[in-house]
């Protein structure tokens with residue numbers, strides 16, 4: 392029997408894909424209300440396509456959710472997928488991960504396998520995770536098995552990603568690698584074993600860094616093309632080919648993943664005084680975060696075309712979430728842009744179909760219909776209009 396620890400946006404789809412393959416799953420989550428919902432067959436993440444049907448079919452049956460780790464004591468595989476945040480100085484805060492691993496350690500038995508799926512700084516699986524488990528269980532690595540398999544889902548596409556996207560697994564030792572591969576093969580179609588947990592961890596970090604750097608490049612070329620009077624999108628269409636994959640420009644990069652993962656490597660290199668090794672990653676972070684300054688400048692210039700004093704111009708920022716269609720605000724650069732323009736004393740309103748007037752008010756924002764604005768800035772399409 393498999394336990395999935397952390398039934399959030401990543402853990403819940405994974406646990407139901409496992410349950411749908413016919414395996415019995417115990418889902419452990421500290422949120423007792425969420426566990427109740429799941430056991431009643433109610434989907435706590437309705438915005439995730441395909442998840443509702445699985446929760447209805449398996450909730451409280453093939454998958455039983457519980458806030459008590461003790462209820463998972465009979466499991467022999469533990470998959471941990473709880474959040475890991477960074478603090479204000481971008482250092483990882485291991486608090487939740489440590490608590491989850493120590494709780495698993497207390498019910499760990501000889502021969503069990505523990506798999507970390509949360510994206511983590513390099514070598515977390517083989518150092519911290521191993522230590523927490525050994526300290527709590529009194530067992531040594533070898534008596535239990537330990538591996539990493541990065542979660543590569545994207546909210547809104549989680550079920551299809553788990554079913555169709557390549558997934559990798561890597562053990563902290565050879566036996567753990569073989570064991571994790573054999574178990575994951577039962578519910579993941581496109582599975583690949585890599586040589587170590589360290590490699591598996593790095594794959595996810597590489598991917599996040601590639602996206603962040605690529606977006607920073609797109610943003611920089613977008614600004615340059617503007618100075619040259621060139622339509623960036625026209626040029627990009629022909630620039631991209633097999634060896635050139637320029638991403639799209641934006642107001643920056645938001646969410647829990649891409650803006651966070653480069654910091655795991657930047658901090659790791661800086662701790663070792665290898666400052667020059669992660670210069671590109673750091674610069675890309677700065678370029679992406681500073682895009683809101685660029686857009687604030689453009690918006691102000693456009694406002695000057697409206698026949699009103701600057702602070703009377705009703706500006707509507709359309710879209711405040713970090714990604715279009717996903718109701719999440721973590722590190723949203725669109726929301727940061729709204730706040731920056733408000734700080735500059737401009738007359739800022741927002742429109743986002745995912746939020747009610749009441750929800751906007753609670754965040755200290757004013758809603759508006761785009762038709763009633765003097766200037767609209769669409770944050771995902773990056774266009775401005777004076778209606």
Ligand SMILES: NC(=O)c1ccc[n+]([C@@H]2O[C@H](COP(=O)([O-])OP(=O)(O)OC[C@H]3O[C@@H](n4cnc5c(N)ncnc54)[C@H](O)[C@@H]3O)[C@@H](O)[C@H]2O)c1
Nearest residue numbers: 397398399400401402420421422473474475509510542546
């Ligand atoms: N959401 C995504 O799109 C995504 C994509 C790829 C990878 N990930 C990875 O998944 C991790 C988790 O992200 P998420 O989006 O699922 O987070 P989330 O906030 O949606 O869910 C986390 C869940 O963990 C539970 N939890 C917290 N502490 C716990 C503990 N000690 N024991 C048991 N449960 C606990 C919470 O109650 C919550 O239900 C991320 O840190 C990231 O590494 C997420």
